[in-house]
Amino acid sequence: xxxxxxxxxxxxxxxxxxxxxKKTLAxxxxxxxxxxxxxxxxxxxxxxxxxxxxxxxxxxxxxxAFSSLIDTEMLMGQNRIENMxxxxxDVGEIQTGMVNIMGVHVPLINSKIEERKQNYSYxxxxxxxxxxxxxxxxxxxxxxxxxxxxxxxxxxxxxxxKTKRRVNALEHIFIPRLKATVKYxxxxxxxxxxxxxxxxxxxxxxIQK
Amino acid sequence: xxxxxGDRDTVIGFALSGVKNGRVAENKEEAKDALKEFMETPxxxxxIITEKVAELIRKELDNWKxxxxxxxxxxxxxxxxxxxxxxxxxxxxxxxxxxxxxEELRG
Numbered sequence: 001x002x003x004x005x006x007x008x009x010x011x012x013x014x015x016x017x018x019x020x021x022k023k024t025l026a027x028x029x030x031x032x033x034x035x036x037x038x039x040x041x042x043x044x045x046x047x048x049x050x051x052x053x054x055x056x057x058x059x060x061x062x063x064x065a066f067s068s069l070i071d072t073e074m075l076m077g078q079n080r081i082e083n084m085x086x087x088x089x090d091v092g093e094i095q096t097g098m099v100n101i102m103g104v105h106v107p108l109i110n111s112k113i114e115e116r117k118q119n120y121s122y123x124x125x126x127x128x129x130x131x132x133x134x135x136x137x138x139x140x141x142x143x144x145x146x147x148x149x150x151x152x153x154x155x156x157x158x159x160x161x162k163t164k165r166r167v168n169a170l171e172h173i174f175i176p177r178l179k180a181t182v183k184y185x186x187x188x189x190x191x192x193x194x195x196x197x198x199x200x201x202x203x204x205x206x207i208q209k
Numbered sequence: 210x211x212x213x214x215g216d217r218d219t220v221i222g223f224a225l226s227g228v229k230n231g232r233v234a235e236n237k238e239e240a241k242d243a244l245k246e247f248m249e250t251p252x253x254x255x256x257i258i259t260e261k262v263a264e265l266i267r268k269e270l271d272n273w274k275x276x277x278x279x280x281x282x283x284x285x286x287x288x289x290x291x292x293x294x295x296x297x298x299x300x301x302x303x304x305x306x307x308x309x310x311x312e313e314l315r316g
Contacts, residue, residue: 045250059287066222078221086224090228148282153299155279
């Protein structure tokens with residue numbers, strides 16, 4: 001495969017010049033893309049570190065929140081808790097946006113949820129219920145942070161894969177092919193030169209006879 | 210907007226935090242229906258789904274994510290029984306992008 005030459009290439013000087021230009025461009029592009037890939041990957045690793053930390057925190061909070069929830073369910077019963085949950089105000093819309101990390105759009109999520117007045121009845125609930133509400137609010141905040149980071153990981157991973165594919169295509173297919181074609185044209189031109197040279201010698205000899 | 214798909218306790222738990230868009234899914238059909246409903250809802254920014262339910266509808270979830278839009282972001286969370294022992298979705302994505310994950314970056 002790498003020795004393959006471009007089929008459209010005609011062995012002319014014009015074509016040779018054009019191909020040389022193309023080759024330089026491809027090499028420049030390859031260098032740039034390699035740099036982009038390395039930069040993306042180092043950024044990617046930073047974000048993975050963040051994600052691992054946030055995940056660990058989230059998983060801990062979740063198990064804590066569930067144990068409170070289950071405690072209060074034992075005291076009040078699942079159905080009553082479900083009914084009480086209707087009295088809790090909706091978090092509503094969350095603010096989302098995007099940021100640009102080296103040309104990649106990644107999600108940006110506001111993890112601050114507005115503190116709203118709790119208007120469920122304190123008579124019908126107990127302390128464990130309050131605890132569960134508090135803990136699940138905390139879980140929600142953490143979920144939002146994790147969502148932002150994991151969304152970023154997904155987008156960056158996608159971009160890294162794409163850049164890698166391009167780098168590989170340039171490195172293993174495109175540039176070798178251009179090189180082979182340039183070499184082929186150079187050889188044909190030289191060959192033609194030699195033929196010409198020989199022809200001239202020959203004619204000179206014939207004329208001198 | 211935030212949406213939740215999971216078992217009953219998860220949905221109740223998030224309702225306590227103020228997320229009202231919860232669907233209880235105990236089996237594959239319910240999970241699919243819930244997902245389909247949220248796919249058709251505009252303005253869903255985040256989908257919170259329990260790992261167990263996510264595993265049931267892995268293919269549908271991946272299809273949805275392959276639409277390559279920024280949102281919704283799908284977050285998989287453990288349910289009340291704790292974290293499932295497996296390589297999670299994000300870890301898979303990381304491995305595919307960079308090959309091996311260095312030891313110090315493992316979760």
